Amino acid sequence: MTWATMRPMFGALVAKREVSRTMSRRGSTDEKLLIRLLAPPELEDGVESLEYWRRRSRQLPWYRIRARREAVRMTVGWEQRVAAALVSHHPASFDSRLSAGGLVARTRLARWTRRAGIVVVAAVTSVVVLVAIPAVAALVYLLHAL
Numbered sequence: 099m100t101w102a103t104m105r106p107m108f109g110a111l112v113a114k115r116e117v118s119r120t121m122s123r124r125g126s127t128d129e130k131l132l133i134r135l136l137a138p139p140e141l142e143d144g145v146e147s148l149e150y151w152r153r154r155s156r157q158l159p160w161y162r163i164r165a166r167r168e169a170v171r172m173t174v175g176w177e178q179r180v181a182a183a184l185v186s187h188h189p190a191s192f193d194s195r196l197s198a199g200g201l202v203a204r205t206r207l208a209r210w211t212r213r214a215g216i217v218v219v220a221a222v223t224s225v226v227v228l229v230a231i232p233a234v235a236a237l238v239y240l241l242h243a244l
């Protein structure tokens with residue numbers, strides 16, 4: 099092989115190395131940014147965001163279905179972030195940790211209470227329907243028998 103035939107390959111190899119060096123520098127910057135973005139938020143910021151989304155979820159009218167779904171999703175997301183911030187090593191006072199823990203507990207309790215209410219209503223409705231249909235059928239049969 100002569101230099102004339104090797105030169106384009108050598109140039110491509112040099113360019114590839116420069117790109118990989120640049121990518122590794124960017125990769126480390128990107129990784130640092132990603133780690134910072136995925137880290138739990140400051141406790142006060144998280145509590146403020148969680149309160150905002152809880153309040154928005156309660157204040158939206160029933161016909162704004164998409165907005166309500168978004169608010170519920172964001173509430174769950176911020177609830178998880180605040181819970182992560184509670185156990186993280188960020189400096190925060192005992193009072194702020196206690197109030198944040200209470201907020202997370204109230205949010206989860208409200209969600210589970212609402213779900214339990216739906217289950218109770220569904221169970222009562224099922225029992226009423228399962229009892230009412232045979233009762234009405236028996237009553238109709240008795241009336242025809244007379």
